[in-house]
Amino acid sequence: MRTFLSSFLPVAFLYTVHGAAHSAVKGVGSTTRGWSCCKNSCSWSNKAPVTSPVISCDNMDNLGVIPARRDGCDSGGGSFACSDLSPWAKNNDLAYGYAGVNLAASNETSWCCSCYSLTFTSGPVNGKQMIVQVVNTGADLGDDQFDLAIPGAGQGDMGGCTKQFGGDVWGAAYGGVAHREDCDALPDPLKAGCYWRFDWFRNADNPSVSWEKTSCPQDLSYVSGCRRNDDPLPGQSSTSKPPPTSTKSAPIASGTVQNGGQCGGRNYRGPTVCVPGTVCTFSTEDAYYCRPDPASTRTTPTITTPTAKPTAALPWEQCGGKLACLSTMISHLTCPGRDYTGPIKCKDSSCVSINLQYWQCQPSSGYVPPASSAPPVVSNNPGLPMWSFTRPHRTWPGQGQPPVQTAPPQTRPGSPTTPTKPPTPAPTIAQLYEQCGGKTYQGPTRCVQGLNCVFVDDYYSQCQKPARKANL
Numbered sequence: 001m002r003t004f005l006s007s008f009l010p011v012a013f014l015y016t017v018h019g020a021a022h023s024a025v026k027g028v029g030s031t032t033r034g035w036s037c038c039k040n041s042c043s044w045s046n047k048a049p050v051t052s053p054v055i056s057c058d059n060m061d062n063l064g065v066i067p068a069r070r071d072g073c074d075s076g077g078g079s080f081a082c083s084d085l086s087p088w089a090k091n092n093d094l095a096y097g098y099a100g101v102n103l104a105a106s107n108e109t110s111w112c113c114s115c116y117s118l119t120f121t122s123g124p125v126n127g128k129q130m131i132v133q134v135v136n137t138g139a140d141l142g143d144d145q146f147d148l149a150i151p152g153a154g155q156g157d158m159g160g161c162t163k164q165f166g167g168d169v170w171g172a173a174y175g176g177v178a179h180r181e182d183c184d185a186l187p188d189p190l191k192a193g194c195y196w197r198f199d200w201f202r203n204a205d206n207p208s209v210s211w212e213k214t215s216c217p218q219d220l221s222y223v224s225g226c227r228r229n230d231d232p233l234p235g236q237s238s239t240s241k242p243p244p245t246s247t248k249s250a251p252i253a254s255g256t257v258q259n260g261g262q263c264g265g266r267n268y269r270g271p272t273v274c275v276p277g278t279v280c281t282f283s284t285e286d287a288y289y290c291r292p293d294p295a296s297t298r299t300t301p302t303i304t305t306p307t308a309k310p311t312a313a314l315p316w317e318q319c320g321g322k323l324a325c326l327s328t329m330i331s332h333l334t335c336p337g338r339d340y341t342g343p344i345k346c347k348d349s350s351c352v353s354i355n356l357q358y359w360q361c362q363p364s365s366g367y368v369p370p371a372s373s374a375p376p377v378v379s380n381n382p383g384l385p386m387w388s389f390t391r392p393h394r395t396w397p398g399q400g401q402p403p404v405q406t407a408p409p410q411t412r413p414g415s416p417t418t419p420t421k422p423p424t425p426a427p428t429i430a431q432l433y434e435q436c437g438g439k440t441y442q443g444p445t446r447c448v449q450g451l452n453c454v455f456v457d458d459y460y461s462q463c464q465k466p467a468r469k470a471n472l
Contacts, residue, residue, distance in 0.1 A: 022104035022144060026212040029144030031118070033153035033197070033206070034100075034174070035190075037080050037160035038073035041100070041108065041137040042226065048112035054135045055225040055394075057082040059164050061189050062391065066288065068264055068272050073160040076276055080164045084223050084394045085135060086151055086193025089200040089460070092434055092443065094129050096220055097148060100136030104143035112137070113226040115216035118146065123207035128200075133220040146209065150197045151190035152177045189393070199433045199462060222396035257290045264288030312347040313361045319344055319351040320359030352467040362467065363455065430463045437461030 041047065043056040045067040053067045056079045063082065070077035087097030101111055111134045118130045130148075138147050153176040155161040161170050169185040171177035177186075180203075183194035197203060221227040255271040257263045259278045262270065265286045274290035313319045319342070344351065346361035353359050430436040430444045436453040437445050438460045447453050447463035454464045 024103060024106040024110065024213070026210075027144050028121075028208065028210050029146060030142065030208050031120075031146045031148055031206055032141070033148045033150045033176070034156060035081070035149055035151045035153050035161065035176070035193075036073070036156045036158060037164045038156075038158060039069075039071040039077070039079040040081055040085075040135040042112040042135045043067060043079070043081075048109050049229040050113045051227045051229070052225055054113065055082050055084065055223075056080065061164075061187075063394075066264070068288070072164055073158040080160065081135075081149070083151065083187075083189035083193070085149055086190065086393075087130075087149070087196050087201075088192070089196065089435065091441075092200075093127070094131070095196070095200055096217065097130060097132050097150075098135045098220070098224065099132040099149055100138040100141065100147040101134045102138050102141035102143065102145050108137045113216070113221070113224070113228050114231070115214050115220060116146070116211050117214045118209040118211050120204070120207045120209055123204040124202035125204045125207055131214065131217060131220065133216055133224055133226075135224060135226075144211070146211070150176075150193055150201070152183055152186050152194035153197060202433070219396045223394045225394075259290050259292070261290050262287055263290050311343055312345045313343045313351075314347055315349040315361050315363045317361050318342060318359065319346050319361045320353070432463055432465070434463050435460060436463050 039056050040054050042050075043054045045053055047053065055063060056065045056067070056069070057063055058065050058078055059072065059080060061080075061083050065079045069079040072078055072080040085098045087095055089095045099116075101116075103111055113133060113135070115131055115133045118132060120126055120128050120130070132146065132148065135149070136147070138145070141147055152171065154172060154174045155170045155176075156173055162168070165187045167185070167187075169177075169182070171182060177183060177194065180195065180198035183191050183198070186194055215231055216227060218233065221231075227233070256273045256275050257271050258275055261274075262268060263272050263274055265288055267286065268288075278290040278292055349361040349363040351359050352362045428444050428446070430447050430453075432448070432451060435441060435443060436447055437455070439458050441459070441461075445453065450465070451463040452466055453461050455461050
């Protein structure tokens with residue numbers, strides 16, 4: 001868990017700390033990983049000159065939480081980090097994501113919603129690149145350190161993910177889950193980001209980086225809902241519109257607001273803190289009112305059992321479990337898991353053992369799903385509340401297109417030039433856990449011998465080891 005800072009010191013582009021020179025625009029640094037589920041620092045208003053604060057969500061991962069709502073990691077709070085801020089792969093060598101940061105020569109006003117290009121310089125991701133947008137500020141980070149936001153990578157001491165989702169599936173407080181299959185137990189919206197850590201990121205352990213400030217790709221700023229006024233969209237100029245107004249607003253009156261009282265609005269300058277048990281709730285753009293906080297009375301939804309049971313499971317659905325083993329006269333000692341009573345036959349797929357607790361219908365590498373459907377993600381951990389997540393992640397309309405190539409940084413006159421390395425021939429065969437298919441994908445589609453190209457979603461297929469089939 002990373003605690004937050006609210007510093008408004010002037011930005012210095014070259015700063016000296018302990019005898020070492022630091023820059024606000026480029027340098028070398030380190031990385032850590034984590035996902036506290038707590039509200040991000042840049043989700044509060046007036047942190048920086050931006051279009052709007054970073055998105056935040058309620059305890060059910062729903063969008064629309066106002067910036068003034070209290071952090072869910074605090075008592076009575078109901079604002080959490082949205083699962084949309086998970087990382088994703090653009091290709092085998094480039095990924096996008098979000099991070100907390102502490103830059104020695106900068107401050108929160110300057111780095112909130114800024115983007116930085118990271119080139120990893122150690123570990124199994126040496127040479128890979130990642131562009132991150134800063135959504136958080138870490139008081140416990142070292143100089144020039146980036147804390148990559150990765151679900152399941154450690155929720156910290158505050159236990160924010162347990163407060164938001166429940167369950168005991170988060171692994172070590174610092175470090176998170178230990179294996180890729182542990183991601184299966186996470187809530188559905190967080191699984192893809194957790195898998196990314198073991199696939200694209202290769203489970204790297206805090207690799208070092210060289211970093212440089214860059215303009216934010218539209219993918220990142222669209223998903224976060226935040227873009228800096230000094231970082232205009234491509235094709236626009238920061239001088240083509242009026243300069244941003246000061247981030248300092250009129251003084252806010254002190255005190256607390258009773259239930260039903262006004263606590264916010266476009267031109268409102270009164271107190272904004274609601275009494276305990278209530279939360280500042282949107283009514284119109286000009287008026288927010290203190291209403292009872294639904295997060296304080298949250299209960300686990302009732303799970304109803306459908307009357308009609310299918311006879312065959314569809315691709316990516318469960319097809320085995322403890323009772324299924326017993327029904328086929330297989331010793332229950334060889335198939336522990338939940339008391340599964342669903343279908344044990346698969347349609348257009350084969351029943352494959354994922355781990356000791358779960359079997360799933362998996363199609364062949366050539367399987368083409370119906371155009372109107374996508375593989376559902378199944379939460380199979382009995383200790384995790386069975387929340388119902390229905391909304392899709394925010395994705396920029398142009399997401400999935402090849403990234404825009406930017407010009408290399410210019411060198412100063414008189415500086416030594418670095419010989420240009422000849423381009424590496426494009427691979428023709430994908431290796432273990434590398435991409436092998438998907439819409440707009442132009443890389444190798446054939447895996448090395450012994451691996452299968454497994455469909456993950458419409459935009460991504462991956463080379464994986466053949467799964468062990470269950471003896472049903």
